[in-house]
Amino acid sequence: SRSLNLAVIPGDGIGQEVVAQGLKVLNAVLPQDVKLQTKEYDLGAQRWHRTGDTLPDAELDSLKQHDAILLGAIGDPSVPSGVLERGLLLKLRFAFDHFINLRPSKLFPNTATPLAGRPDIDFVVVREGTEGPYTGNGGSIRTGTEHEVATEVSLNTAYGVERVVRDAYERANARPRKKLTLVHKNNVLVYAGHMWKNIFDKVGQEYPEVTTDYLHVDAATIFFVTQPERFDVIVTDNLFGDILTDLAAAVTGGIGLAASGNINPTGAFPSMFEPVHGSAPDIAGQGKADPTATVLSVALLLRHLGFDAEAGRIEEAVSADLAERDGGTVRTTDEIGDALAVRVAG
Amino acid sequence: SRSLNLAVIPGDGIGQEVVAQGLKVLNAVLPQDVKLQTKEYDLGAQRWHRTGDTLPDAELDSLKQHDAILLGAIGDPSVPSGVLERGLLLKLRFAFDHFINLRPSKLFPNTATPLAGRPDIDFVVVREGTEGPYTGNGGSIRTGTEHEVATEVSLNTAYGVERVVRDAYERANARPRKKLTLVHKNNVLVYAGHMWKNIFDKVGQEYPEVTTDYLHVDAATIFFVTQPERFDVIVTDNLFGDILTDLAAAVTGGIGLAASGNINPTGAFPSMFEPVHGSAPDIAGQGKADPTATVLSVALLLRHLGFDAEAGRIEEAVSADLAERDGGTVRTTDEIGDALAVRVAG
Numbered sequence A, B: 001s002r003s004l005n006l007a008v009i010p011g012d013g014i015g016q017e018v019v020a021q022g023l024k025v026l027n028a029v030l031p032q033d034v035k036l037q038t039k040e041y042d043l044g045a046q047r048w049h050r051t052g053d054t055l056p057d058a059e060l061d062s063l064k065q066h067d068a069i070l071l072g073a074i075g076d077p078s079v080p081s082g083v084l085e086r087g088l089l090l091k092l093r094f095a096f097d098h099f100i101n102l103r104p105s106k107l108f109p110n111t112a113t114p115l116a117g118r119p120d121i122d123f124v125v126v127r128e129g130t131e132g133p134y135t136g137n138g139g140s141i142r143t144g145t146e147h148e149v150a151t152e153v154s155l156n157t158a159y160g161v162e163r164v165v166r167d168a169y170e171r172a173n174a175r176p177r178k179k180l181t182l183v184h185k186n187n188v189l190v191y192a193g194h195m196w197k198n199i200f201d202k203v204g205q206e207y208p209e210v211t212t213d214y215l216h217v218d219a220a221t222i223f224f225v226t227q228p229e230r231f232d233v234i235v236t237d238n239l240f241g242d243i244l245t246d247l248a249a250a251v252t253g254g255i256g257l258a259a260s261g262n263i264n265p266t267g268a269f270p271s272m273f274e275p276v277h278g279s280a281p282d283i284a285g286q287g288k289a290d291p292t293a294t295v296l297s298v299a300l301l302l303r304h305l306g307f308d309a310e311a312g313r314i315e316e317a318v319s320a321d322l323a324e325r326d327g328g329t330v331r332t333t334d335e336i337g338d339a340l341a342v343r344v345a346g
């Protein structure tokens, strides 16, 4: 019999609530013969307040033993900005070499978009996850004085860029439209930008069927709101990917629906799946959070582990659930989870 | 009698056409007693192809003698990405210490926005113009090989941050809503981000009437499309400002209307005014470009030089012109310029 050994990090704010629904739907969709084991990890703001720990080595080692990680949300205003992001979330992404940060964006029927005309949006952003300005490489001198100088270094390697670009070509090649857009800012960030563009062009020679395009990040944001249907697969660096995927979430019905996977495709480390949204402390514990983004992240998790049919069933359930939302009736976090669990089981 | 000694850099693509309309409107609005002198500088793609020059010292020195600079657009696909941007446009911004990159965004009545519901948008982005990842500080080793490493360094100084933050507080304080939002990414870019936030908070103590807010750049893009009316003045770094102002232009009727000023408020060097849009080589020379962004940039130029009434007249003329556009009739670049010139004169 098969098994799925899952690490669960509920985290802060609405993390606990949405993760509970993700697990509910996972339980409902998994075939009978799959033995699901979960282990919860107490990491996040409360743990940090209690012990000062963000992610001790023992827990990092233990997390490594799992097939995958499901994460709710990390962050709380009571913790100084950066402590949990760098010490926990980014530490996991870097320690487990999650070089693919996969973020699909689809405008489901019947969901609200701020865009007039409801364009046909269905693209996926392949965001680099282990380099760029996210490496923590930087510092400051004369900190806090009028002579302070602070730097942030964006680190980019041919090794790191090539593997994410190749993954993006593979994904584009497997989709009907076979279109890949590189987003960078190579007219200003000429060193990193030219390396990205050169590698993008070089790897592209191996994928003659994929149509390619290049956009500066500033221009890309324009097309996200005026012509989002032009995108199929987008590959971009860590910081630009962060910005673009929040914007993508906003135009496709909001951050409550945006799923993501922090993926190491080699299988050397467990991949981690999380909604794009944050911990939303203002609505935590009130049953107001939409668990759909977490449930869709569970679908990405299942697909990553080879449960393609089950992933598809979750996505169809979400699509059907959204199609029946009427905007008037407000359901609780739990009710949405129940509805999705019923759909995937049925 | 007063005088205005203007440098004009038409540049590439549609630059020539839109600048001609900017000057037309400027001539029409200026009081009789102001003697307008203009000197045109041949800089941009053609010059580079002909001579290999982007911005020779002699021309930089000469530009310094003017009261202000009006620039059309720089860039052409025939020139490698970065050559003209770094060698001309950014060189000017840095040489003349344009630390305020001012970019107002207003949704005029009757202009098309991709946003449903036509929110009430009227904010201004104060983008830092001389630091951040734009300094050209970076490099690459083993360039072009599989072992390449490329860096981009974001440089930030307390001196540079404080002066732009202070300028933004002044602008916020002078506006009816008196609200200032700092946009950065201080949960990841902790060194630069914390310095920005600390200086923002410190300077804020001198402006007790200004309401302040902080947003991560990714979250800010969400609000740009879901709740743009929440913004009044935004202050941010060079790269985030680049991205946000293109998005702002997109949601407020498109890049054809977005004006900008590269300002040195000390007066030590001439400030430079330019539309946010690029050279649009695909429509160059066809009379299709909308010169409104350039005309609005002329208004910013006039206000910077103390011609407040004239700046206001241009803005009213644009507003009235937009209000009468019917979407059906397509006017040429020249016709729009003529219409605006008539309005400001009358």
Ligand SMILES: CC(C)[C@H](C(=O)O)[C@@H](O)C(=O)O
Pocket (backbone or CB within 6 Å): A085, A089, A090, A242, A276, B187, B188, B218
């Ligand atoms: C919380 C933060 C560190 C994170 C990021 O910047 O990657 C988040 O914005 C995201 O997109 O997952």
Ligand SMILES: CC(C)[C@H](C(=O)O)[C@@H](O)C(=O)O
Pocket (backbone or CB within 6 Å): A187, A188, A218, B085, B089, B090, B242, B276
């Ligand atoms: C052309 C480019 C160098 C420039 C920038 O990035 O600043 C442009 O995008 C802008 O916003 O003025």
